[in-house]
Amino acid sequence: MARPMPELYAGTMHWRAEDDDRVLDDQALVARALAHPARFAPIYQRYLTRVYAYLRTRTRTEEDAADITQQVFLRALDALPSYRGKEGEFVAWLFRIARNAATDYHRRQRETITWDLLPEALHPAMAEDMDAAILRREAADRLRDVLRTLDPEQRELLALRFAARLSSAEIAALLGAREGTIKKRLTRLIHRVREQYRD
């Protein structure tokens, strides 16, 4: 007897309610991907935006950021059998690969990327009214000016916190520092940005 078409598709959907990878923690996802590399997809789906946003701060163009993002995840897939992290350490491991890829990129580029390209920097949304757009643009310019005064290490810290959305503990694991130290540095940095921003 013929089955109705929707059932055929529903039975083979990647996302199924009883098999939702989105509720699993990183360790579980890594274990699955190790057993079946095709199950790596939930890992990159979870971290794609954060890795891309971080690499966008380290590259000249969106295209370069996308290229390197792809490289990062493929490197991670290749290196997954060597991953020995404990719970909560996967994200630091992944961003270590991302930082290395960014370093390779800079080496290949043979030039220093200025921080002028700071993000999509507060690009006004299409629906915004003109006044709001102007205000936002001014804010972006001010912020860019402030960030120019920071040294690369400080800018990297901000990129890891705000683009990669890593917690202080995760940044500490990534950089091999103490969590308290990272928290202090970030707090001071925000304070400094705030003071300069106001001026």
Place this chain on the structure above:
Amino acid sequence: VIDDDRLEQQYAELRADPRDQRTRQVLDDLDRAYAATPPAALQDSLYVEVQKRAAEFERVWRPGEQNAVRGRAARPRLLWHWRSLTACVAAIALFASLARVPLMQHFISRQPQATDAGAAWPSLLANTGSPIGVSISLCGYVLTIDRAYADANDVLVAYRVTPPNGLGVHNVAVDLGLQGDRGRPLRGISGYGMAPNSQGEFTMIESFDASGVKGTPTALGLQLVVRSIEVFADHNPPKSPAPPCLQDNSHGAAPDQLPSITAENAQGNEKQMILRIKPPKLNGPARLGFAVPYLPRSRVATLHKVVHVGSSWLEINSVVVTPAETRVYLRGKVDELYPTSFSVDGQSYGIDVQALADNGLTADFYVFNLYNMQGEWSFSFPPRQPGGPTQYVRFPLPGPAYACTSGQREACAQIPAVRTPTVTGIGTPTPVSTTNKS
């Protein structure tokens, strides 16, 4: 719209005083400023690559073969370039509204890096490769091997997939392997995908490792083993008619008697489906037999030169140059950030040592397209501490460079001019032998 709760939670640790609105404003602006959205095509491209690697992994990761696979951990690969996918999707969307235009291919071009091994393959296949012209049809999709080429590094196979009419196909990925004499598998190395031509055909070049070919046969007898074809296509199951094969499968035919087709939704987007088309299980994977002339010549420098830098060490085992690609064989244990590069003919190339950093002591090879380089090679190893000496390993490759892009088949048939190479650099030189096989 900024999600206030998310901001509160995300940056709570950075606000000593929750009532401090100025800090809150700074955090808000930084959060906005650093936000970025990856292009949609990036996820598609990643999906294809991951699936291809997964298929390769499943194929070769068997007991007794693990060392061979480990060695390839992070070797640079030619990818289904996400740019080509973006261009492909954008162009298809554009031309879907303007009717089909024969010049579509001019808007869709893959831009490989100049040093990608694959950058030379189209002209190499066109000028030096052999026409094959064998086809197989799977569920309306026709796979045709157009040309093939074989040298001491690689077997290159150029094939194309022609979808049946009436399907909005954005991309295809073929899970295949290559077998040599007695069914011995040749390891897959890279896939090089081209955007569809004006007929909607997808052309691809796959490379396979030929370094294990014994002796100097005049030709290689090969079998392309096609396990499945994955198709990225527009389908909206509830509204659009399904292709005939899906209907066949839905009628409950025995799985061993009909092509097995599954559909997956990769991104939760119901409009784009990925169809996996497999040959009937009863018959096993589809096989296409063909033969290709084998060109055994290569330019080889065997070095086994070990360089120590701090706690890291790296051994340059050998460099093997053929028209298909240049391989640098390395092993060692390095820091993850250790920058390694080499130069030849005034051009510098970075070497990705990530695999060595991740896996510890691991043999690996790195693939470039440097067949036409003639000058001295120089590997450089910068110091770990400022002010330290940079170490170099310099050596020539025997024989003149290949020149296979002139359109002449005989242009690749260079006459070797054997020279005695030397290795120079800091440290004690180790014995070096170079050969020019022909």
